[in-house]
Amino acid sequence: MANSFQLDIVTPTSVISEGLVDYVRAPALDGLFGIEAGHAPAIIGLGIGEIKVNKGSDIIFYSTSGGYAD
Numbered sequence: 001m002a003n004s005f006q007l008d009i010v011t012p013t014s015v016i017s018e019g020l021v022d023y024v025r026a027p028a029l030d031g032l033f034g035i036e037a038g039h040a041p042a043i044i045g046l047g048i049g050e051i052k053v054n055k056g057s058d059i060i061f062y063s064t065s066g067g068y069a070d
Contacts, residue, residue, distance in 0.1 A: 003037045009062060023054040026069060043070045
């Protein structure tokens with residue numbers, strides 16, 4: 001995966017390491033946002049919704065009820 005980045009999802013009870021991923025789409029407080037390799041640094045408040053992770057040919061979904069992404 002040439003254009004990939006490390007994804008770790010941290011919850012109050014566990015850490016889920018997805019390893020290297022290609023793309024993440026998640027709900028912000030004011031709409032959806034996407035992250036790709038080489039993105040600008042940011043801290044984004046998460047809204048309620050679905051996190052979509054593209055990892056090679058696999059697509060993985062998680063749900064979120066808030067928090068932040070950095």
